[in-house]
Amino acid sequence: MPNTSAGADPTIGIVGLGRLGSALETACQANGTRVVLTASRRGGWAVEAVPDVLVDASAPEAHTEVLDYCATQRVPLIACVSNLTDTQGKALDELAEVVPVVRATNLSFAHYLQVRITEFTAALTTGRFGATTTVRERHPLGKAHRPSATALALADTWAGASGRAVADIADERAGLPVSEHEMTHTWDGEALHVRHHVGSWTVPARGALAAAHWARAAPPGLATMRTVYDDLTARTTT
Structure with missing residues (x-):
């Protein structure tokens, strides 16, 4: 179980500003969570600061760049791109040796x-x-x-x-x-x-924020949303 003493909301980076990425950006604005990095195919990378957690809601084509950034900056990753190749999956495993990685096939509770x-x-x-x-x-x-x-x-x-x-x-x-x-x-x-x-992209956006809170204090390793929700629900019953 990760350390839960992190305090304030994590700062967030969002790669991919499609339906999920845009919904996550809106959710962050609604609850006061700072988005300090955005990246998109059209707009490139806009970095105000190194985020506490990076959420990848882009496409397989951006995978190498995302993993390189997380490895270099030691930033936890919420990996929401589902149609990855086996080689890309192995690359996530390797990244998880140095930072927390949540492979999020489905984000909703x-x-x-x-x-x-x-x-x-x-x-x-x-x-x-x-x-x-x-x-x-x-x-x-x-x-x-x-x-x-x-x-x-x-x-x-x-x-x-x-x-x-x-x-x-x-x-x-x-x-x-x-x-x-x-x-x-x-x-x-x-x-x-x-x-x-x-029925709304707000639902997975909320899940991505929950995963970001969890990953911010987690040790290096590969987790799934099952791990995240098992841990978060256990906390509410103890």
Whole structure:
């Protein structure tokens, strides 16, 4: 568990000013968190000071530059770019040897609860109570890749917890922002649906801020949002 004596809000750097990066910048302005670095493809890097934590909401093409900056300045990283190559994933592992790195496939708290529910369900649906399990995800038109990283992570969570692969992963490109992810467990004559819907980019922006607070005081190492929320929820119950 990281040291929680850091005091004031961390200063933030934001790489990528698309939908998530812009929402994070707005969230920081709303709660008085200082953004001391921004970087975008069009505007380049604008650095007022070295941030306490850097949030990468850009694209795989910027990955090397982001990791070089964090390694040189010893800045914790919240890595929100989901469609990284295996080589880029290994580079994150190497960075985590010197600074805290949170690999954030999905930033929202309710998704964390969906993962915990998936694990709980897997523990109970064995033997005669075994279910057929599927994953469905929906994003608006223009989503860069399919299935989404979150859908694949949910399938991996189910397989790891139950020892059984999901029967299908369905992806849909339609509707309004931001996303839906649904786990369906089916038995003879009944089904259980656990659906998580996000309707605003403010939601993942809040998650990125929570991760930044956590990472600021964390030791070097690779973590996930599961680690972050496990720790933060444990603090509220002790």
